[in-house]
Amino acid sequence: MTELAKKRPEYRNINIFKDVRTYRMPIAAVVSILHRISGMIMFLLLPFVLWMFDTSLSSEISFxxxxxxxxxxxxFVPGWFxxxxxxxxxxxxxxxxxxGLRHLWMDIDHHIVSKEFGRTSAAVTLVLSLGLTLVLGAKLFGLY
Structure with a gap:
């Protein structure tokens, strides 16, 4: 065993009250978890999407x-909600x-997968998704 491996702490049984608060997830893990959460949100909001699609295309009155x-x-639901x-x-x-495109890129091009690439591509994913959301959200709320 090397010196570095000996100095690292081992977390075999994680105590939810003690260890989870101090554990800092890498940005790639955060993006991966958000990928799952975003898929769940899209699945749960599928009836809303179908309603929007149907209502917007049925007729001029429904639009x-x-x-x-x-x-x-x-x-009873306000417009802002x-x-x-x-x-x-x-x-x-x-x-x-x-x-998803990030994951596909990593699956296709195995030789570029490294800790640094994972960190960088996760940061790019967050910046792009949040930036585009801000731009489209500003349009949605009538800021331009």
Missing amino acids: AQFSAAFTAGLG VKLVALALIWAYLHHLIA
């Missing part, structure tokens, strides 16, 4: 109702797409 849902709301749900869906789609 007007669709547009009004983002300003006046839907029943509908926009917030749409923004969550936008983030989930963008993050899932970009993280």
